[in-house]
Amino acid sequence: MSFHWRVTRIENLPRRVITSQEAAESCVICMTEFKIGEEVTVLPCDHKYHHGCISPWLASTPRCPFEHNRNNFRK
Numbered sequence: 001m002s003f004h005w006r007v008t009r010i011e012n013l014p015r016r017v018i019t020s021q022e023a024a025e026s027c028v029i030c031m032t033e034f035k036i037g038e039e040v041t042v043l044p045c046d047h048k049y050h051h052g053c054i055s056p057w058l059a060s061t062p063r064c065p066f067e068h069n070r071n072n073f074r075k
């Protein structure tokens with residue numbers, strides 16, 4: 001599996017509002033659970049993050065934090 005997409009404009013990523021089914025998921029960057037009605041940014045791999053968390057991350061690391069963490073665990 002490859003997640004080597006390029007993120008040129010973070011602002012262009014789709015944003016969604018968290019539903020009750022998604023409220024149990026959490027943002028991998030700040031480890032905080034999403035709240036219903038909270039706005040999140042969705043990456044091309046369908047992982048969701050707070051916009052305030054993912055924008056500084058993507059500025060320095062152009063890949064999904066979830067994949068990044070999983071690769072670290074595999075070492």
Ligand SMILES: [Zn+2]
Nearest residue numbers: 027030050053
């Ligand atoms: Zn977050």
Ligand SMILES: [Zn+2]
Nearest residue numbers: 045047064066
């Ligand atoms: Zn991802």
